Amino acid sequence: MSARTATAPDPEVSRARLDRLQALVKDELQRVNLVIVAEMQSPVELIPQLAQHLVAAGGKRIRPILTLISARLCGYSGDRHVNLAACVEFLHTATLMHDDVVDASELRRGRATANAVWGNKAPVLVGDFLFSRAFQVMVADGSLEVLRILSDAAAVIAEGEVMQLLTANDSTTTEDAYFAMIEAKTAKLFEASSRIGAVVADRPAADVEALAEYGKCIGIAFQLIDDALDYGAEQQALGKTVGDDFADGKVTLPVAIALAKGDAAERVFWQRVLETDDRRDGDFAEAMRLLKKHDAINATIRRAEVYGERARRALDRFPACPERAAMLELVDFCIERAY
Amino acid sequence: MSARTATAPDPEVSRARLDRLQALVKDELQRVNLVIVAEMQSPVELIPQLAQHLVAAGGKRIRPILTLISARLCGYSGDRHVNLAACVEFLHTATLMHDDVVDASELRRGRATANAVWGNKAPVLVGDFLFSRAFQVMVADGSLEVLRILSDAAAVIAEGEVMQLLTANDSTTTEDAYFAMIEAKTAKLFEASSRIGAVVADRPAADVEALAEYGKCIGIAFQLIDDALDYGAEQQALGKTVGDDFADGKVTLPVAIALAKGDAAERVFWQRVLETDDRRDGDFAEAMRLLKKHDAINATIRRAEVYGERARRALDRFPACPERAAMLELVDFCIERAY
Numbered sequence: 001m002s003a004r005t006a007t008a009p010d011p012e013v014s015r016a017r018l019d020r021l022q023a024l025v026k027d028e029l030q031r032v033n034l035v036i037v038a039e040m041q042s043p044v045e046l047i048p049q050l051a052q053h054l055v056a057a058g059g060k061r062i063r064p065i066l067t068l069i070s071a072r073l074c075g076y077s078g079d080r081h082v083n084l085a086a087c088v089e090f091l092h093t094a095t096l097m098h099d100d101v102v103d104a105s106e107l108r109r110g111r112a113t114a115n116a117v118w119g120n121k122a123p124v125l126v127g128d129f130l131f132s133r134a135f136q137v138m139v140a141d142g143s144l145e146v147l148r149i150l151s152d153a154a155a156v157i158a159e160g161e162v163m164q165l166l167t168a169n170d171s172t173t174t175e176d177a178y179f180a181m182i183e184a185k186t187a188k189l190f191e192a193s194s195r196i197g198a199v200v201a202d203r204p205a206a207d208v209e210a211l212a213e214y215g216k217c218i219g220i221a222f223q224l225i226d227d228a229l230d231y232g233a234e235q236q237a238l239g240k241t242v243g244d245d246f247a248d249g250k251v252t253l254p255v256a257i258a259l260a261k262g263d264a265a266e267r268v269f270w271q272r273v274l275e276t277d278d279r280r281d282g283d284f285a286e287a288m289r290l291l292k293k294h295d296a297i298n299a300t301i302r303r304a305e306v307y308g309e310r311a312r313r314a315l316d317r318f319p320a321c322p323e324r325a326a327m328l329e330l331v332d333f334c335i336e337r338a339y
Numbered sequence: 340m341s342a343r344t345a346t347a348p349d350p351e352v353s354r355a356r357l358d359r360l361q362a363l364v365k366d367e368l369q370r371v372n373l374v375i376v377a378e379m380q381s382p383v384e385l386i387p388q389l390a391q392h393l394v395a396a397g398g399k400r401i402r403p404i405l406t407l408i409s410a411r412l413c414g415y416s417g418d419r420h421v422n423l424a425a426c427v428e429f430l431h432t433a434t435l436m437h438d439d440v441v442d443a444s445e446l447r448r449g450r451a452t453a454n455a456v457w458g459n460k461a462p463v464l465v466g467d468f469l470f471s472r473a474f475q476v477m478v479a480d481g482s483l484e485v486l487r488i489l490s491d492a493a494a495v496i497a498e499g500e501v502m503q504l505l506t507a508n509d510s511t512t513t514e515d516a517y518f519a520m521i522e523a524k525t526a527k528l529f530e531a532s533s534r535i536g537a538v539v540a541d542r543p544a545a546d547v548e549a550l551a552e553y554g555k556c557i558g559i560a561f562q563l564i565d566d567a568l569d570y571g572a573e574q575q576a577l578g579k580t581v582g583d584d585f586a587d588g589k590v591t592l593p594v595a596i597a598l599a600k601g602d603a604a605e606r607v608f609w610q611r612v613l614e615t616d617d618r619r620d621g622d623f624a625e626a627m628r629l630l631k632k633h634d635a636i637n638a639t640i641r642r643a644e645v646y647g648e649r650a651r652r653a654l655d656r657f658p659a660c661p662e663r664a665a666m667l668e669l670v671d672f673c674i675e676r677a678y
Contacts, residue, residue, distance in 0.1 A: 044498045046505060098467060102460040121441040124463060125500045128437060131467070132493035135474055139487045147486060148478045154471035159383045161464045166385060 409536025
């Protein structure tokens, strides 16, 4: 087990964790990138142009890495995990494209979004293409079990995205509703990504479920930290912008906590800023003041740490090895982003 | 073979053709509808609400009927074709939802579109859900071959939709580009729908390919007639509105023919109305005059008749039976809509 300290960690130490993980799967990750570039091709040139725009922007590739490292942890020595990791990234990319259309987002990974450059039409359709292509690659892989896992995940993700739509601008959103939403929209694909690593390695059900639990808990922790970062956790080195969720009226856990603990006057404030177009100068500062008053950001990070600990425990059944060590460090990385 | 006359047929005769076909598969079609209603359910209530909105609006269900009738023509006596027909309709419905967002359409099947009622966000996400659910149902069916056919079709449809985006507002669009687009966006799903009917019946490749050819040619004819109807073929009994494609600047075959045959002044007209926002009163009437001058609508219908004849010939290898007779009548129905 990697040791964690209660004090804020060094950002360079944190970044080094991710670097070590990426180095461990470097060759396979390069092959995943080759598959991604090969499979996004189409005689319709706008498709690779758009796909390239988002894929080239990078991202941490955490989901495909989960598939690769889980397969290796399970002793898998074949090639299938590379293609399936590309499928996972395609499903994720398709979701991002549709997400950005739905949110009318302008920036993603520090670049203009596809919808900001090409309008809404092409990203809807290219998202559909990437989604279909992911299933074509899975069919070529030939495992009905993998197809089941990823088609189930895709349906649950869509449900989670609709839940997000419904809870936005709704100040009555509960913590339970928030967790149901992030388990569906975010954690399900993390869970599926690590699960298929164990499935291709043909491991017994208990190992498959342990890796699924690891992925799910990492995913929840990742989203909790993302939502904390949107209210400006201490450092912004990772390129997140602050206040997007607030501007969109999204009820994330920090807000749900402050809402639950707030008095009547505070609830009036939250109702106005979340549910109406009546936004005023100083609203974000006031929101931040209320989150601080109710310790809502720290409470969110502590919830992430609980899920991080569950993720670590899920790896207990696997023997110590470089893969397990890297997966433990990934837990730390996901949470340390908040500091 | 059903006899066809060169003169315009009686609309009641035409409608009776579709009625006979639907009557032949009535029980199975009712079971398809039950599967559709059951599979569109989700704990996220907005999903069945939106799906129901489009599904309840009806539609002719031609694609699932193709799966059902093809399976029966092939002597299939199991249940799988019912679930797979529902998959086909889900893929079609998902495409329609995304289409209507892309086109900002207000009406579909005589009702307000989902995007007109709920905005663009929910239909993008509910389309994704229906798409995923279709793959879940295919996985439960368990045939990798069917999964291959429908994932291939889904990718090609998305390519066709992007082609449509690129050819809209482009007066240099050729007939070839038009046919490539409609083969992808429309005919591919017709082809896949009838193909899987033969596949579940486990028929030899030549029969599978014959039914795929039938579906493809019906699909092309269907789209050609649709595009002719958009310029007001003689009767509007089937509820099509006129002028939508013109308003969207879509270069369909009637326009491509008039463009190719037009003189310099006509090309200036088409460039203005297709490529710019400079639309004037009387433009649609002028477009209709040019289409008539170059016999473009009739030429489009004649092309549809050629594909109709190809569809009929594809059925030659099958013995005479009620299913084959109904499939021949479906060809007539698809083309007679134009009169």
